[in-house]
Amino acid sequence: MGDPGERLKDSRSHRGLAGDSPAGLDAIDLRLLELVQEEGRITLSELGRRVRLSPAAVAERIRRLEGNGTITGYAALVSPAHLGYGVLAFVRVAPRGGLTLRHPRPQKVLARPEILEAHHVVGEDCWILKVAVRDTGHLEELLEQVMTLGRTTTSIVMSSPVDRRVIVPIGRERPE
Known part of the structure; x- marks a missing residue:
């Protein structure tokens, strides 16, 4: 800038x-x-x-x-860790049976407070969920509900070296 x-x-x-x-x-x-x-x-x-x-x-x-x-x-x-959420994870979902994010079953799951973001994507999986949970036991309980929608693949966040950046218009670079 x-x-x-x-x-x-x-x-x-x-x-x-x-x-x-x-x-x-x-x-x-x-x-x-x-x-x-x-x-x-x-x-x-x-x-x-x-x-x-x-x-x-x-x-x-x-x-x-x-x-x-x-x-x-x-x-x-807000820091999820300061609120007791010790594990951040991304859950990729390949839904079965023609479910869409607008269907009542996924809507019920998406209403859970642990789900911070939900993205409809192109690729092998259709949805990516960003979740914050207390611990791996809490993650397991959440995954049991998400797995009713389809196959899941979960990645636990170890660290986030780039947590958030200022976004600028395409074609403009931020100064170092």
């Missing part, structure tokens, strides 16, 4: 400017997106200071980014 101290100018219109991202965002929008992803509790005043805009101008841009669906929400990142 460049040096945070570099001078960024507010563009009042949002027509395609030279150097705009493929998503139609200018340098200020991109910097704001980077900052709110890195520091979700950053104030409008601090955002304005970092991009050299007034808090009102920053608020207008943030509202526009929310309104057009670029910013989809805000959340606190």
